[in-house]
Amino acid sequence: MEILMTTLRSVTLAITGGIAAYKCCELVRGLKKAGIDVHVAMTEHAAAFVGPITFEALTGHPVALTEWAPGPQGSMPHIELNRSNDLLIVMPATANIIAKAAHGIADDLVSTMIAARRQPVLFVPAMNRFMWENPANLRNVEQLRRDGALFAGPACGFQACGDVGAGRMVEPSEVLDLLPGLLAPKSLSGRRVVITAGPTFEPIDDVRGITNKSSGLQGYEIARASRDAGADVTLVSGPVHLPTPFGVKRVDVTTAAEMLASVEEALKANGADVFIGVAAVADWRIATAVSGKMKKTDGRPPELRFEENPDILRTVGTRSDVKLKVGFAAEAENLEAYARGKCISKHADLIVGNLARTAIGSPDNCVLLVTPESAEAFGPASKREVALKIVSRIASMLNSQTSLIQNHAD
Template sequence: MDLRGKHIVLGLTGGIACYKSAELVRLLTKAGATVQVAMTEAATHFITPVTMQALSGRPVFLSQWDARIDNNMAHIDLSREADAILIAPASTDFLAKVANGLCDDLLTTLCIARECPLLVAPAMNRQMWAAAPTQRNAAQLRADGVMILGPGTGDQACGEIGDGRMLEPEELVEDLIAFFQPKPLAGKRVLITAGPTFEAIDPVRGITNLSSGKMGFSIARAAREAGAEVLLVAGPT
C-alpha cells in the first residue's frame, strides 16, 4: 500500500531535526501523498520555508493570520482538507501545548481544531524526553488519541546518546502507510522468529542455517501494519 489519494499536513516545530523533514516531504510525495507544510516561527530558524515549498510543491503556511485564506481561518481550512496531520519534528514545547489545549500559533490551533488523526514524532534531548512533565504530556496525548511515533534512540546533536531522536524519514513514512491500512490483527500478539538459528549437538558441534531473516522481517512488518503487537526474535546476520 502507498499514500496515493492522501493529503497530509506536515507540521514542523523548532528543532535541529527539521533537516530530516526535507527528506520526509520528498518520500511522502514519492509515496503518492500531497503534502501541505505548516511551520512554527522557531522551525524557520532551522530550515527555510522556501526549501519546504520547493519539495512539497505548495506554499508553506507560517501564520494563523495568513491573508491567502479568504476567511482568515487557516487553522480550520487546512485541517478540514487533511487525511492526517503529522508533526515532525515535535518539540517538547509543542507537546506541552497540545496536551494542555494551548493555541498560540497556527500549528497548535490547527491541531486542536482538527477533525482528522494527529501523529507526532518527538525530537529532543534525552533528558528533555525523560523529564516527568514531558512524560505526563505524552501520556495525555496518547489518552487523547494522538499517535506518538518514536522517539528513537542513538546519537543526538548535543553529543549525548539516548532516547529522543526523531525517527528517520523512512520509518515515519512506513508508520504513516501502516496507519492507513486496515487492522485485522488489532489486539493480537504475534511472536516471529527470523534469521539464522543454531542448535548445539555437543560442546563442539551444532546444527545451523544461513537464513538472511528477510522473510521474517517482512512478515513482522506486515503483521505490525495489520495492527498486531509484534515481538521479533532475530538471529545474528
C-alpha cells in the same frame, strides 16, 4: 523507498522549532514519491532552522507560517489545511508543542491546527533526553495518547547537544515505514506474534557453508503487516540485507539451531499467540564443521557427513501455549497435497504454500492458504499484499477460536 499507501492521499506536515527540522525534507520527498500530496505549516522557530522556500520547492505548495497572512488557505489556514488532509504529522514535536497540544493551548498556527483537527495526528518527538524524561512531559505524552494521538519514537542515541539517550527523533525512513499501516484496523491488537524470516546458513568451515535461497522479504512484510494490525512482533531473522521494520523487535541468527533457540526464548520470555515460520531453514547441517579453511587434497572432493536440523515448525506445533501456528511450504509441484500433509504432520493450523520457482527473489508472490479442511488461492500480488492477506486470515482464525471458547463456556 517504495511504500504502499492505501489510505493516505494528502498529508499536512507541521514543523516546529528543533534542530531535527532539516530531516523533514527527506520525509516530504518520500511522501511525494509515494504519490501523496503534502502541505507544510511551520512555526516561527522552525523557519529559523530551515527556510520555507525549501518546502515550497519540495511540495509545490506555499508554506503556511501564520494564522494572519492571507494566502491560498484563505484567512483561516488552521481550518483549511485540516480540511484538505487525511493525516497531520507534527515533526519534530518539541516538548513545547506536546505540552500545548495536551492542554488545548492554541496560540500560534501549528498549535491551533492541532486543536482544530478532526483527522488523526502523529507526533514525532525530538528533544534532549532530560526534557523527554521530565515527568511533566511524560504526563503530557500519556494524556495525548489517551486522547487518541499517535506517536513514532523517540529513539535512543546521540543527540545534537552531545548527550546520549531517549529523545532522539526517529529517522524519516522509519516514519515512512510506519505510515502505510498507521490507520489500518488493529485486528491483532494485544496479540504477541513471533515470526521467522530469511535463510539459515550452516557452516562447512570458517569460509564455506550451505544455505537455502531466501531474500527474507515475505517474512519482513508479514512482520510489518502484523505490527500494523496492532501486534507486538518479534522477528527472528537469518542473514538478510533488509532494514528492521520500525517498532519490531529483531533477533539475528545464523544457523537453524540458533533460530530454534531464539524462537523458544521469545516464546518463553513473552509468550505468543501466533507463531509464523516463514524462514527457509536448511534441512541438514554438517555433523562437524571444520575450524579454519578446508584444503584441497590431491584433487579429491572432501567427504561431508550431514545430520538433520531441528524442525522448528514441528517443535512449536507441539506447544499448547501458542494459539495459532503457521508455516510455509515451497514446492515445485503438487503444492496443495504437500502443504496439507505438512499442515497435519507438523500440527500447524495453516500452511502458506508457494511455488519455489516463482517466489524466491521476486517482489511478488502467489500463494495457497491451506488448512486440513480447505485451500484458498491468492495472487499473484506484491509480497506486501500477500502479507496483508495472511495477517487478515490469521486474525479471522483467532477470532473464530475465541468465539468457540466463549460458546463452550456459555
